[in-house]
Amino acid sequence: MEKKREESGQSPNPIAKGSNALSDLPPGRKNVLLLCFCLSMFIDAAGVSATFLMTAPIAEDLGVSTANEAWILGTYSMVFAATLLFAGRLADLYPPHRVYTIGFIGLAIFYLIISFMTDQYAFFVLRSVSALLAVWTIPSSINMIVQMYPEPAEQAKKLALFGMAGALANTIALVLAGVFLLASWRWYFRFITIIIAPFSVLAWFMMPRTQAVAEDLPGSEKWKRMDLGGVAILIACLVLFILGFTQASISGWNSALFIAPVVISVVLLPVFIIWEQKMPHGYSLLPHAVWKFPNIFPLILQASAIFMWFACAQLRIATFFQVALGDSAILAAVKLLPMGVTALIVGTLSQAMPWLITKPRFVQPVAAALCFAGSMLFAFSNGGGGSDYWKFMFTGQIIGTAGGMIVFIGMNTSIIQAFPLEYAGIGGSFANIIFQVGGVIGIAVQSGLLGTGNGTIQDWEGSKNSYFFTGAYIMLTGLIFLVWYKPSKAPAVTGPVVAA
Numbered sequence: 001m002e003k004k005r006e007e008s009g010q011s012p013n014p015i016a017k018g019s020n021a022l023s024d025l026p027p028g029r030k031n032v033l034l035l036c037f038c039l040s041m042f043i044d045a046a047g048v049s050a051t052f053l054m055t056a057p058i059a060e061d062l063g064v065s066t067a068n069e070a071w072i073l074g075t076y077s078m079v080f081a082a083t084l085l086f087a088g089r090l091a092d093l094y095p096p097h098r099v100y101t102i103g104f105i106g107l108a109i110f111y112l113i114i115s116f117m118t119d120q121y122a123f124f125v126l127r128s129v130s131a132l133l134a135v136w137t138i139p140s141s142i143n144m145i146v147q148m149y150p151e152p153a154e155q156a157k158k159l160a161l162f163g164m165a166g167a168l169a170n171t172i173a174l175v176l177a178g179v180f181l182l183a184s185w186r187w188y189f190r191f192i193t194i195i196i197a198p199f200s201v202l203a204w205f206m207m208p209r210t211q212a213v214a215e216d217l218p219g220s221e222k223w224k225r226m227d228l229g230g231v232a233i234l235i236a237c238l239v240l241f242i243l244g245f246t247q248a249s250i251s252g253w254n255s256a257l258f259i260a261p262v263v264i265s266v267v268l269l270p271v272f273i274i275w276e277q278k279m280p281h282g283y284s285l286l287p288h289a290v291w292k293f294p295n296i297f298p299l300i301l302q303a304s305a306i307f308m309w310f311a312c313a314q315l316r317i318a319t320f321f322q323v324a325l326g327d328s329a330i331l332a333a334v335k336l337l338p339m340g341v342t343a344l345i346v347g348t349l350s351q352a353m354p355w356l357i358t359k360p361r362f363v364q365p366v367a368a369a370l371c372f373a374g375s376m377l378f379a380f381s382n383g384g385g386g387s388d389y390w391k392f393m394f395t396g397q398i399i400g401t402a403g404g405m406i407v408f409i410g411m412n413t414s415i416i417q418a419f420p421l422e423y424a425g426i427g428g429s430f431a432n433i434i435f436q437v438g439g440v441i442g443i444a445v446q447s448g449l450l451g452t453g454n455g456t457i458q459d460w461e462g463s464k465n466s467y468f469f470t471g472a473y474i475m476l477t478g479l480i481f482l483v484w485y486k487p488s489k490a491p492a493v494t495g496p497v498v499a500a
Contacts, residue, residue: 021208022148029206030148034158036203037141038165040104043192044134045166046173047076048439052315053177053329054185056322061185062120074246075124079131081436082238085285086231088139088429093222096140096147097210101203103136108196115189142416142428144210153354156413160357163412164347167405170310171340174318178333230285233272241265241437245444253448286426293418294489298481302364303411303434305474308442309371309404312470313378314339316446316463317393320383324458335389338397346405357410361487367406368478374400375471379464407474408435445469 025033051058051073059069091099110130117123145162149155180188244261251257276284290296314336321332350356356363377396378384384393412431419427446466453461 022144022210023150025148025208032202032206033148034145034161036104036199037100037137037145038162039195039199040100040107040134040137040141041162041165042169042173043107043196044080044138045169046176046192047080047131047134048073049170049314050173050177050188051076052318053174053181053333054188057181057185057329058123062118062123064120068120070246071124072127074242075127076131077436077440078239078242078246079128080135081242081433081440082235083132083135084138084429084433084436085234085426086226087135088423088426089226089231089285090136091140091143092423092426093225095210096143097203097207099136100140100144101200101207103133103140104196104200104203106133107137108193108200111189111196112193115186115193138432139426139429144207146416147210152417153358156358156417157351157354159413159416160347160350160354160409163409164343164350164405166412167310167343167347167408168340170314171336171343171401174314174336175330175333175340178328178330181329225283227276227279227283227285230272230275230279233268233275234285237265237268237272238433238437240268242440245440248444248448286430287420287423290419290430295414295485296418298484299411299415299418300434301477302368302407302481303415303431304438305368305371305470305477306404306407306411307435307439309375309400309470309474310408311439312442312446312466313374313397313400315443316457316466317378317384319457320460320463324383325385335384335393336397338394339401342398342401343405346402347409350406350409356406357413359487360410360414360481361485362482363406364410364485365478365482367403367410368474368481370403371400371407372403372471372475372478374403375467375474379467379471381460383460383463442470 022030022033055069055072058064058072064072087099087103107130110126110133114123114126114130117126141162142159145158146155149158176191177185177188180191240261244258244265247255247257247261276286277288279285281288287293318332318336321327321335322329327335374396377392377399381388381392381396412428412435415431415434416427419430446463446469449466449469450456450462452465453459453463455462457463
């Protein structure tokens with residue numbers, strides 16, 4: 001394994017020896033901790049997807065203007081995406097069990113406070129803080145899963161379960177939000193607090209003390225390795241990029257509010273890459289050899305398509321059902337339930353048939369083709385009214401979600417395992433940034449394509465064209481993956497991968 005890493009430009013794992021507190025736990029205790037990790041992943045992803053249904057009632061309750069409605073979702077998604085690598089670095093430099101529990105408990109507290117907010121600006125600020133706390137739980141969870149299950153095949157299965165929790169949140173959270181909207185959006189946040197509280201207590205008492213990768217470094221040296229300069233550049237780059245695409249649907253693609261932030265963010269990206277290369281080895285946010293990691297570019301391209309596919313499917317369909325067809329929020333959520341059921345079935349199958357994840361060369365292009373088929377069914381559904389729901393929407397959700405789950409779990413697992421152990425938290429963060437950026441671009445393009453119809457949600461022509469776009473993009477990334485991905489370059493999966 002170490003020889004393989006050296007040949008690929010990755011640094012050898014300096015701590016891959018002996019055992020650790022997590023891998024030595026009894027199976028029952030491991031299962032409880034894995035459940036806690038999966039729950040945190042579910043809640044973090046639900047923080048975005050549930051907002052699709054809750055945006056309108058939150059805006060009405062807090063007096064948010066139509067022009068500012070995008071910030072109800074944007075304040076969370078921007079902070080979440082922009083601070084992922086920073087949180088990953090924290091989980092690699094400090095004991096991940098502490099990073100995780102602080103984030104998880106803090107999330108419960110802030111969700112409860114948010115549920116009582118009556119001022120829109122206080123809501124925006126607290127949503128940003130909750131996103132910052134939520135993001136702490138992702139890379140720390142990944143770090144501990146990697147340590148807890150050192151055997152590569154089993155590790156891949158557990159990472160697949162972790163990824164499945166996030167994918168399930170994309171649909172089940174819509175149903176949860178729809179149920180609580182029967183009372184108030186505030187009860188959704190209170191319910192999440194009620195769920196988190198006991199599990200955070202379980203995690204606190206059942207989680208042994210874990211060692212950070214940089215356990216023996218003094219505090220001043222850890223701060224140097226935080227790469228705060230790189231963190232600042234990356235946060236500015238991602239915030240401006242997401243801000244620009246968020247404003248595009250409001251102010252237009254020719255507006256300064258779209259062009260200026262995106263142009264600056266595009267300039268900052270090479271600045272960040274150069275900065276990282278200039279940092280001494282071990283002090284940079286990303287490994288110096290990250291762009292030489294096996295198959296990293298086809299993995300990134302394929303990963304960029306999947307949140308785009310899911311976000312565009314769910315947001316537009318949920319909105320159309322409510323605005324154009326007059327469905328209630330709960331009925332719209334129920335009509336999207338086939339996506340959740342399919343996600344659960346396919347995620348379970350990935351445990352019984354691990355080759356769906358571990359043999360991506362041909363599986364991923366087939367999965368991309370399923371997503372394409374789902375997009376085409378959505379495109380020609382005319383919005384899914386009446387019998388068209390069963391002919392097109394229902395079928396499209398099942399076929400597309402089956403492919404989407406395989407793409408999501410496969411890319412999440414493959415990218416994490418492409419990174420060396422000392423960057424385990426960073427690897428998970430890197431994957432999630434690609435997912436989030438793809439989703440933001442997809443939603444912005446979908447909003448822009450409304451203008452190809454009469455500019456309203458009720459006219460399906462603009463939505464139809466958006467599904468042509470998302471379907472074509474994921475099909476293209478699948479074909480590129482088929483040609484570019486080389487199984488012979490994939491990291492070896494023999495021997496333990498575990499931190500001491």
